[in-house]
Amino acid sequence: MTWVLSIAIAILTALGAPIFVALLAGASLALLLFPGPPLIALHQTIFGGLDAYALLSVPFFVFAGELMAISGIANRLIGLVRALFGRVPGSLGLAALGGSTLIGTICGSSAAAVAAVGRNIHPQLIDNGYGKQRAAGIITSSGAIDIVIPPSIAMILYGASAEQSIPKLFIAGIVPGLVIALLMAGYISTSAAIARIPRQARFQAQAAFVAFRQAFWALTMPVFVLVGIYAGLFSPTEAGGFACAYALFLGFVVYRTITFPAMLEAAVRSAMMTSRIMMVVAAAGVISWILTVEGIPQALIQATADAGLSPLGFLLIVNLLLLAIGCVLDPTSAILVLSPLLVPIAISLGIDPIHFGVVMTVNLAIGMFTPPFGLNIFVAQSVLGARTADIYRGVLPFVAVQICALAFITLIPGLSLWLVDSMS
Amino acid sequence: MSANGIFRLEALAVRLIGMLLGLGMIVMVAVNVANAVGRYSGLFALVGADELLVYGMIWIVMLGAILAARDRSHLSINLLPSAVSGRSATALQIGIGLVTVAVCAFVAWQSFDFVQRIASLNQASMGLGIPMVVPHSAILVGFGGIAAVTAVLTALDIARFASAEEVSD
Amino acid sequence: QDTMKLASATINDVQHEWQKEFQKEMEARVGDALTVEIYPASQLGAIPRMAEGVLLGTIEAFTTPTAFVTNVDPRFQAFDMPGLFSDADEVSAVIHDPEFRDYLETLFLDKGLRIVGAIYNSPVLMLSREPVTTLDGFDGLKVRTFASPLQMQPMSAIGANPTPLALSEVIPQLQSGGIDGMLAGMPILTAFKFYDTAVNVTDINMSQIVSVTVVNETWFQSQSDDVKTAILEAGRAAEETVFPWGVANVERANGAWLENGGTIHMLPADEKAELQETFARVGNEIIDSQPDVAEVRDRIAARLKEVRGE
Ligand code: NA
Ligand code: NA
Numbered sequence: 001m002t003w004v005l006s007i008a009i010a011i012l013t014a015l016g017a018p019i020f021v022a023l024l025a026g027a028s029l030a031l032l033l034f035p036g037p038p039l040i041a042l043h044q045t046i047f048g049g050l051d052a053y054a055l056l057s058v059p060f061f062v063f064a065g066e067l068m069a070i071s072g073i074a075n076r077l078i079g080l081v082r083a084l085f086g087r088v089p090g091s092l093g094l095a096a097l098g099g100s101t102l103i104g105t106i107c108g109s110s111a112a113a114v115a116a117v118g119r120n121i122h123p124q125l126i127d128n129g130y131g132k133q134r135a136a137g138i139i140t141s142s143g144a145i146d147i148v149i150p151p152s153i154a155m156i157l158y159g160a161s162a163e164q165s166i167p168k169l170f171i172a173g174i175v176p177g178l179v180i181a182l183l184m185a186g187y188i189s190t191s192a193a194i195a196r197i198p199r200q201a202r203f204q205a206q207a208a209f210v211a212f213r214q215a216f217w218a219l220t221m222p223v224f225v226l227v228g229i230y231a232g233l234f235s236p237t238e239a240g241g242f243a244c245a246y247a248l249f250l251g252f253v254v255y256r257t258i259t260f261p262a263m264l265e266a267a268v269r270s271a272m273m274t275s276r277i278m279m280v281v282a283a284a285g286v287i288s289w290i291l292t293v294e295g296i297p298q299a300l301i302q303a304t305a306d307a308g309l310s311p312l313g314f315l316l317i318v319n320l321l322l323l324a325i326g327c328v329l330d331p332t333s334a335i336l337v338l339s340p341l342l343v344p345i346a347i348s349l350g351i352d353p354i355h356f357g358v359v360m361t362v363n364l365a366i367g368m369f370t371p372p373f374g375l376n377i378f379v380a381q382s383v384l385g386a387r388t389a390d391i392y393r394g395v396l397p398f399v400a401v402q403i404c405a406l407a408f409i410t411l412i413p414g415l416s417l418w419l420v421d422s423m424s
Numbered sequence: 425m426s427a428n429g430i431f432r433l434e435a436l437a438v439r440l441i442g443m444l445l446g447l448g449m450i451v452m453v454a455v456n457v458a459n460a461v462g463r464y465s466g467l468f469a470l471v472g473a474d475e476l477l478v479y480g481m482i483w484i485v486m487l488g489a490i491l492a493a494r495d496r497s498h499l500s501i502n503l504l505p506s507a508v509s510g511r512s513a514t515a516l517q518i519g520i521g522l523v524t525v526a527v528c529a530f531v532a533w534q535s536f537d538f539v540q541r542i543a544s545l546n547q548a549s550m551g552l553g554i555p556m557v558v559p560h561s562a563i564l565v566g567f568g569g570i571a572a573v574t575a576v577l578t579a580l581d582i583a584r585f586a587s588a589e590e591v592s593d
Numbered sequence: 594q595d596t597m598k599l600a601s602a603t604i605n606d607v608q609h610e611w612q613k614e615f616q617k618e619m620e621a622r623v624g625d626a627l628t629v630e631i632y633p634a635s636q637l638g639a640i641p642r643m644a645e646g647v648l649l650g651t652i653e654a655f656t657t658p659t660a661f662v663t664n665v666d667p668r669f670q671a672f673d674m675p676g677l678f679s680d681a682d683e684v685s686a687v688i689h690d691p692e693f694r695d696y697l698e699t700l701f702l703d704k705g706l707r708i709v710g711a712i713y714n715s716p717v718l719m720l721s722r723e724p725v726t727t728l729d730g731f732d733g734l735k736v737r738t739f740a741s742p743l744q745m746q747p748m749s750a751i752g753a754n755p756t757p758l759a760l761s762e763v764i765p766q767l768q769s770g771g772i773d774g775m776l777a778g779m780p781i782l783t784a785f786k787f788y789d790t791a792v793n794v795t796d797i798n799m800s801q802i803v804s805v806t807v808v809n810e811t812w813f814q815s816q817s818d819d820v821k822t823a824i825l826e827a828g829r830a831a832e833e834t835v836f837p838w839g840v841a842n843v844e845r846a847n848g849a850w851l852e853n854g855g856t857i858h859m860l861p862a863d864e865k866a867e868l869q870e871t872f873a874r875v876g877n878e879i880i881d882s883q884p885d886v887a888e889v890r891d892r893i894a895a896r897l898k899e900v901r902g903e
Binding site for chain 1: 446449452453456457459481484489498503505506519523528541559564
Binding site for chain 2: 641645648649663664665704705733735739740741745754755756757758759771772
C-alpha cells in the first residue's frame with residue numbers, strides 16, 4: 001500500500017503534475033486498491049487539512065508581503081540595509097535572511113515568510129548579481145527559521161501532543177534559531193565574497209541618514225507588529241492581519257503610494273498564492289492521515305525503539321527519520337503523529353523533552369526545503385518564478401549549513417536549555 | 425452562442441471570481457482586525473470570527489484553485505516540462521491534464537457524497553451556527569471546477585495536437 | 594477481521610485511560626475478532642473532524658467531552674449545565690445508574706450514534722493571571738470560554754467578559770495579557786503545563802465535565818452479535834474501572850499544580866454559594882428555552898434528587 005502510494009506520487013510529480021494532484025492520485029489509488037476507510041475520507045481529510053485557525057497566517061502574511069512591495073515599504077527597508085551594510089559581502093542576501101528572521105519572530109509559518117520575503121528581495125538579488133541559483137537558495141532556506149524562532153505553530157503542537165510547556169519551548173527555540181541564522185549569515189557572506197558579488201560603495205553617513213529618513217515609517221511596521229504581539233493587542237496569527245492593515249495605512253496615508261485598484265490587485269494575487277500553497281497543504285493532510293491509520297509512522301518508531309540505541313544514537317536515527325519523513329508529511333501532521341510516540345522513548349533514554357522538541361522542530365524545518373519535496377520549495381518556485389532545477393541546486397549548500405546547525409543543536413543540549421534554565 | 429461570445433463570458437467569469445477573491449481577502453483582514461480590537465478593548469466579542477475567517481479561507485483556496493487550474497499555475501516540480509518542447513511537451517501536458525481531470529473528478533464525486541450526508545445530518549458550526557454544508561461545499565465546488573476547467577483545456581490541447589499532426593513533425 | 598479506530602483529542606488522561614481499558618476488555622472478550630486501535634492527541638484530526646468522522650463512519654468511535662459535540666446534537670448540553678452536579682460522586686451516581694445508562698446509550702441513535710462509554714472527567718475551574726478570591730474579582734476579567742452560551746452567559750452574569758478564542762492562541766494571549774484567564778479542567782491545565790504561564794486557579798466548580806465515547810451505529814450494527822455485546826459490556830466495564838482512576842487523576846493534577854508553584858483559590862463560603870446559584874439560574878434559563886435539552890436535564894435532575902435523598 002505504501003509502495004503504491006509513494007510510486008504513484010513520485011512518478012506524477014517527476015512528470016510535472018501539480019503536486020496536489022500527484023498526492024491525491026496516490027491517496028485515491030491507495031484507498032481504492034486497499035479497502036479500509038470509506039472513500040469519503042478523501043473529502044474529510046482535505047477539509048480537515050484546511051480547517052485550522054493557525055493556517056490563517058499564510059494568507060495574511062502573503063498579503064502583507066504583497067502590500068509591502070506595492071507600497072514601497074520593502075524597497076525603503078532594503079535601501080536602508082544597503083546604505084548601512086552595503087560594504088559587507090553579501091549584504092543583500094543578509095537582508096533576505098534578516099527579513100525572514102524578523103518575519104519569523106512575528107509569524108509561525110515558514111511558507112508565508114518565503115512568499116513575503118521572496119516577493120520583495122528576490123528581484124533585487126537577481127539585479128545585484130547573485131545569480132538564479134544562489135538567490136533562490138537564500139530565499140527558500142531562510143524561511144525555515146520561522147518555525148524554530150517563537151512564536152511557532154510547530155512548537156505549540158509539539159507542546160500539546162507531547163505534554164510539554166509551550167512557553168519553555170518558545171524560549172528554548174530562541175538560541176537555536178539564532179545559531180541557524182548566524183551559520184547561514186556566515187555562509188551567505190563568505191560565499192558572496194568568494195563569488196565576488198559586487199559590493200556597494202564605502203559607507204557614507206550622509207547617504208545612510210537619507211536612507212534612514214526614507215525608511216523611518218517603514219521601520220515602524222515590524223515594530224508595530226512586535227509590540228502588538230507582546231503587549232497582547234493581538235495574537236501571533238492575528239499579527240498577519242494587523243501587518244496588512246498597517247501596510248495599508250502606510251501605503252494609503254503616509255506614503256500615498258497605494259491606490260484602491262492596486263490594493264485589490266494585490267489581494268487577488270495573494271488569494272491565488274494562498275490557494276496554490278494550501279492545495280498542497282490539504283493534499284499532504286490526506287497522505288498523513290492514510291499513513292497514520294495504516295500505522296506506518298508507528299511501525300518506524302517501534303523499530304527505532306526496539307533497536308536498543310544509546311541516547312546519541314537515538315537522536316541521530318531520529319534526525320535521519322525526521323528528515324526523511326519531512327519529505328512527505330507536513331510538519332504539522334508529522335508532529336501530531338510522531339511526538340506522542342517518540343517523546344516517551346526520548347524521556348526513557350534521559351533526553352530532555354524540551355531539547356527533543358527543538359531538535360524535532362529544526363529537523364522538520366530543514367525538511368521543508370530539502371529536495372525533492374518540501375512546501376517551501378514549491379512556494380519559492382511559484383513566487384520567484386524560478387525553475388525547480390535552480391532551486392534544487394541553490395538550496396543544497398544551505399541544506400548542508402542547516403544540517404551543521406542541527407548537529408550543534410542536537411549535540412549541545414545547552415543551546416536549547418540554557419535560556420530555559422536561567423529563566424526559571 | 426458564438427465561440428467569441430463564450431470566450432468573452434469566460435473572461436468575465438474569471439474577472440468576477442478574481443474580484444471576489446480579492447474582496448474576500450480584504451474582508452478577512454477587516455474581520456481579523458475588528459475581532460482583536462473588540463477583544464482587547466473588551467467592548468465587543470465577535471463570536472465565531474475564527475470560524476468565519478477559516479471558512480472564508482477555505483472558499484478562497486478552492487475558488488482560487490479553479491483559477492490556478494485555468495492558468496496552469498498550480499505548484500509543481502517543473503524539471504521535466506521545462507526540459508522538453510514541441511510535440512512531446514504537448515503530449516506530456518495532455519497526459520497530466522487527463523490525470524488531473526480523473527483525480528479531481530473522483531475527489532469531487534466523493535465530496536458530493538460527503539456533502540449530501542452532512543446536509544442530511546443538519547450539522548451546524550459551533551460558533552456561528554451556520555450549516556456545515558456551506559464550508560464543506562467549497563471542496564465540491566473547487567474540485568468539480570478544477571476537473572471541468574482542466575477537461576476543457578485538455579480537450580483543446582488534444583485538438584491542437586491532432587491538427588498539428590498533419591502539419592509538423 | 595475488522596478494525597475499530599478509537600479517536601480522542603487528549604492523551605494520558607481519563608479518556609485515554611478508558612480507551613486503553615476498553616481495548617483490554619475487548620481483547621479478553623473477543624480476542625482478535627475485532628482490533629481496537631487507539632488514536633489519542635488529535636492524530637486523526639481536529640475535534641470537529643473527529644465528530645464528523647464518527648457521524649459518517651470514516652472513524653468508528655470518538656471519545657470526547659460532551660461540550661465538543663453539542664453541534665452534533667444540542668442534547669449533549671444537558672451535562673454541561675452549570676451548577677448541575679456538585680461533585681464526582683454525583684456524576685457517577687447518575688451516569689453509572691443502570692437505568693439512566695440504558696437511556697443514555699440509545700439517546701442519540703437518531704443521529705446515528707450510540708454511546709458506549711460514559712466517563713467522569715473533571716470539574717471546570719478558572720485559570721487567571723491575577724488571583725481571584727472574591728466575586729468582585731471577576732469584574733471585567735477577559736476569560737477564554739467556548740463559543741457556547743452555557744459558558745459565555747454564566748460568565749457574563751458574574752461580571753466577567755467571556756472571550757472565545759482558538760485553542761492555539763490561548764497561551765500566547767495569556768502570556769501577553771490579551772486575555773486574563775480561561776475555563777478548563779485541572780488535568781488539562783497540568784498536562785499543558787499552564788503553570789508556566791499563569792499560576793492562579795479559582796475553584797469555581799462551574800460544571801463537571803462528562804466525557805462520552807460515541808460509536809457509529811451503522812458500523813456497530815454491521816458487527817456480529819457477539820462483538821456487539823462485547824462492545825457494550827466492555828464499554829461499561831471500562832467506565833466503572835476508570836472512575837476511581839479519574840477521581841485520583843484530578844487529585845494528582847491538583848497536587849502537580851501546587852507542586853509547580855500554582856495556587857488554588859477558594860471563594861468565601863457565602864460568595865461560593867451565590868456563584869453556584871447564579872450559575873444554576875443562568876444555566877436553567879438557557880436550557881429551559883430548549884425543550885429537548887430540558888428533558889435530558891430533567892432526567893438527570895430527577896436521578897440526582899434520589900441520590901441526594903431529597
Ligand atoms: Na516564528
Ligand atoms: Na523535504
